[in-house]
Amino acid sequence: MDPRKSDAIHNERFVKIICVGAGASGLCLAYKLQRSFRQFSLTIYEKNPDVSGTWYENRYPGCACDVPSHNYAYSFEPKLDWSSVYAGSAEIRQYFRGFATRHNLWQYIKPSHRVVETRWIEASGKWEVQVTDLASGHVLHDWCHILVHATGYLNQPAWPQIPGWKDYTGITLHSADYDETVSLAGKDVLLIGAGSSAVQILPAIQPIVNRVKIFIRSPTWLLPDISTEAGQFSPEQIARFVEHPESVQRLRLENERTMNSIFTMYLRDTVLQRQSRELLESVMRKGLPKEEMQRRLIPTFAVGCKRVVPSGFRYLETLSKANVEIVYGGVSSVSATGCCSEEGTAHRGDVILCATGFDASFIPRYPILGPGGRNLQAEWAQEIGGYMGVGISEFPNTFTMLGPYTSVPNGPTLTEPIHSMAPKREACAAFTAHVAAVMHKTVWTDRCRNSHNNHAISGRTPTTWPGSTLHYLEAIREPRYDDWDLRYAGNRFAWLGTTGISQAEWDATADLAYYIRQADDDARWASRWRRNLAVAKTGTMMPPRILHRQAKLAAKEDDRPDRLQSRAESPEGDLVLSQA
Structure with missing residues (x-):
């Protein structure tokens, strides 16, 4: 009997994903998953009746972005016809609606659905998610292998705490x-x-x-x-x-x-x-x-x-x-x-x-109940943690986008036979200590109220990334697997398959001698320093600049x-x- 394709090495397991929030991050996650993966299902629960997140909620007079419009777009999806240097909130909403329509992302989105509780089930390695349909009032019970929190943090009004x-x-x-x-x-x-x-x-x-x-x-x-x-x-x-x-x-x-x-x-x-x-x-x-x-x-x-x-x-x-x-x-x-x-x-x-x-505390808007009944709401009310803006210490298979200590969104997925993965507590503690040490060199710890310190002078360690955007992109480019606790469902080498057949052998159009070549592979991708140079396009025709100076200032x-x-x-x- 011929072998089954499912028994080949690197066979992709089916992964069920739930994302909370259909703002810029949630829509980008849907686009990237759809573009690059096959064996997955995705449901995005959005509490508002429409997409675009904070740009749906912020509609005050004069509301506009404070980044030039042509740059306030996905890096891969420019908009040519912005009406002004700084686009208003309504026009930005239309950009995200158009993005969802062009890429057929509405199939994943359930608007007017508010997530009210998430709970980790250790035995099955899954998250149970309780959702309220705001249109009907019905309570839905869903589950997923991977839970992504793309709720942002600029959406909860911060009313002044004054009497009367x-x-x-x-x-x-x-x-x-x-x-x-x-x-x-x-x-x-x-x-x-x-x-x-x-x-x-x-x-x-x-x-x-x-x-x-x-x-x-x-x-x-x-x-x-x-x-x-x-x-x-x-x-x-x-x-x-x-x-x-x-x-x-x-x-x-x-x-x-x-x-x-x-x-x-x-x-x-x-x-x-x-x-x-x-x-x-x-x-x-x-x-x-x-x-x-x-x-x-x-x-x-x-x-x-x-x-x-x-x-x-x-x-x-x-x-x-x-x-x-x-x-x-x-x-x-x-x-x-x-x-x-x-x-x-x-x-x-x-x-x-x-x-x-806004309430920039980063405390989740709904219970996130991890192993042993730990509630992330209670833990982050005491001290904000997290791992490089994407992970939560010892909370398995759940990730944040624009979480604390981040500057750009990112979202991972699992295709190997992994039961669960979560950042190690000691890794998160060391990361937080490093952030605190670096922040003393920055202006974010000066005496002013900002969203990074939750509008409190001399309060918490600022929750922004301790470096530039380019610094963050280099930091998350390659996973540090020793910072993660990975647990497998069964034998950790099950990804090798059971028949010794490669994925190439299951591709009728593949060249089964692809590794025979007249010259070695491009050396740019052979080591981290070479990869960094290649990604940054080092040596291109850009004129040399004076480091750490900007004439416009x-x-x-x-x-x-x-x-x-x-x-x-x-x-x-x-x-x-x-x-x-």
Whole structure:
């Protein structure tokens, strides 16, 4: 009797995968699995009625991305017809919807399904997943070999923890869960917060409200203005982009090269940190007419400690409008008619709009019950752990995308006869200790509130990757198997098959003498250092650069606000200034 293909070496086992979240990471996982694998099933449970994650949930006035549009796309899937330098949230939602449609990803997605509990079953090596169908209210019970958490962390509104909310008789809104049916026309608005969202909201609502008071507890570093209005592409510019895709590719490459050349700005006492501080302080002083505003609104902490906001001049100009009042400090309490500032002054308002960001604690939104009934919610409430942004210590067969200590998403799968795999506790502990040691050299541990430290000064170790994006890509390029605890179902060498037949012998079109050649294989892939050189395209025609310097950060005498504005609006020129 002839052997079966299933008994050949490296036969792919069937793997059932569940992903939680259909945002950018979940959609990319679906695309990559579909492109590269065969023996799998995938279900993506998404609590919202549509895809795009945080871009579905963030709909506040003026909401836009703070990365140039042409670079806010999958590296392999550019969009040529972005309407502006900084795309609005609605246009970004359409990009992700279009991506799902073009690649037939809707077959994997179950919208309006909220995961409410996940539980590891040791005997079977599977996860049980409990899901609520939000449309019908029915509870579903599913299971998987691999559980991927692609829930992100910029989706849970962080309401200010101040007393009196129940007493307020007006309308309360939050930027992270905005109600678009509420009209602010003619209203008196109390805007709490002065971070990325507030910088976009204030210029958007100022022309229509009666009056707005903005409560600024701490300042923010601001870049020259490249807002959705100031950076709008003309129909002629968009047509040129569409007709000449190579021009978009050049722009994306230049933007990305600029971003990847400035990481030392995030290290203390470097030339780029000094240059960026001098540049931003100079342009902010020119945009703030009063000395008190300069003193209160120009940060004293390092550039990059808190996310730099690239909508500067329009926001700074709005602060001086007649119907805008700045209240320096936070809010101490809420009353029936408004709120009270930390100085004790009462402020009346028809609407309280909180632009206070997200709960960036990384604590899971649902129980993740691992071996022995351990609940990751309880463990991460005490201390954030994890392994290089993708694994969870001793929680088998479950992975995170954009988890703590990561900068880009990634997702593994299993095809060998593995019962379970999980990062070792000692590996995670050593990784966390290394991150803590490196962070003291960065600006993220300066005295500012940011999402990396969950908006607490001198709080936890920042949960971003302790290095540049390129550093992270090199770090995760090759697995460190000694950091993982792998357990097999049966004999660990079962992957060899039972008949001694290769996969090539089961391919009718394969060359069964493929290893006979006239010259050796390409040496670029023979060792790690050669692979790194090859991946980085070392030795290509790129002109040599001065290491750890960026000319766009060096302040010049002609860096006037109007000149910087002109650069920002050019689709061909200095758009990369927005990333400096």
